[in-house]
Amino acid sequence: MSAATPWTVAGIQTALRAKKISAREIATEFYADIDRRNPALNAYLALSRERAFAQADRVDVATACGEKLGPLAGVPIAVKDVISTAGVRTTCGSKILETYIPPYDATAVARLEKAGAVVLGKTNCDEFAMGSSNENSAYGPVRNPVALDRVPGGSSGGSAAAVAAELAVAALGTDTGGSIRQPGACCGVPAMMPTYGRVSRYGLIAFASSLDRIGPFAGNVADIAAIMSVIAGHDENDATSAAVSVPDYVAAIEQPVQGLRIGVPEEYFAEGIDSEVKEKVLAGIALFERLGCRRVSLKMPHTEYAIATYYILATAEASSNLARYDGVRYGLRVPGATLIEMYRKTRARGFGAEVKRRLMLGTYALSSGYYDAYYLRAQKVRALIARDFSEAFQKVDAILAPTTPTPAFKLGEKTADPLQMYLADIYTVTGSLAGIPGISVPCGTTKEKLPIGVQILASHFNEARILQLARAFEKAGGFTI
């Protein structure tokens, strides 16, 4: 890649405006790199060259005419394959949507392009975003660019890997129980889950509607802020998107952090955490203290119930959302003598093992006789988990915790044991259930050079606070602590 242009949002804006490089040249360089390196990583499932070059040319014409460029002009971005892109194949990592081409764009994608971003292609993910390792993709696993024998995390593994391997400047992922933050930690890149309702879900192919969120991966905190400023905000096409004003995140990140109270919940450092992860995250917290933040110890007693709660609610919602894949309107159809037989055969062949497992779990939890014991009880425990957070945010401005209990594990290590795979989300599902925003940023590596992530969580709609802390941490060298 050209040494002259730093591949950041700001670097690209400067270079484009100075006419040192064109948007077409940037896209060409990224595609050349993708062609060379993607076969080993499997991060991209589809490339949208025609659309990307048309957009790059629009940016270049605007530059030549002296028009005002959007804040993401020419920035190459990858989009997780559960997010709809008009005219570009969108499979959700599933065989059941192998040939599906959406007739419209997700709002987040439309907003990125309106800001000048160039969508390079669609990234690999666990089927319907169900997984923590990317091994549930029907199109093969993504490999972690840091260590090719390891998983990139999931479910947005392709987005995390693409950014970590510099095959995109930034990427959109989705987080339902940790699917942005966990792969961000595994691949060593900043990754943000916004507040529920902050970014429109219009065009996001649903997994669990009360939990699903779209958010960015990028190489640095300023780029996360730049993308958040573009994709956040109310959308009339998503009734759950919040009519809450969006601050200027780019301006917010340079605010001083001195005097902020950071909470450290003891439950996140209890049994099950890898000793190197614990050591680095505690070192990261000590760095925040040196930056003038005040450390407050917290108890969040319902943390241990989060995985159980999450896997009832998420699978119950999925069993409803995925009822639409029946071979009638789109995707795969396997013929049957009757309509019911067609449904059963289509879904049996189209869905992979993890999706079937979750659909059965969710159907069971909602079924007559079990609803109160599972679904209703889980909704009540969700309220208790959310209350743990709202009580904590009376005392602190943000919460710091490890993103994952271990660094990226080896491919195949957990595939035979679904429950062990679910426990990889133990520190991320809590924030998902509470609806609050969070980021994972790099926090050093293990002795084997595997990335470790620290998670920063704040109260609803306080993304600016999170980004401000993340930026201070980055500036102080926390990413390589």
Add this chain to the structure above:
Amino acid sequence: MTISRQDVLRVAELAYLELTPEEAELYRAQLDEILNYIGKLQQLDVSNVQPMTQMAFASVEPKTFPDVSPGETEPDLREDTLQPCHIADAVLEQAPDAAKPFFRVPKVIER
């Protein structure tokens, strides 16, 4: 054992999933392990807890309610009016078997 083979077959029927005998046994064992783990929720006393049933935060400004709890506000609903939408052809093109303007399926009504 929390879940029987019979339960698995019934759930698969409700979810419109055809299972092979081997799949039925594999899922039975895995769902059993997961349900046993999930059983830990029974330890909690939730008798006085309201279920968290929705996640909308309409019109909540962080300045006034920094820690508003989910479900405390009603969503901002738009007017239920028709909007033009011209994607019918594109949608039907995605159908495995379309006879415009319909989707075609195996016969469902016997006469």
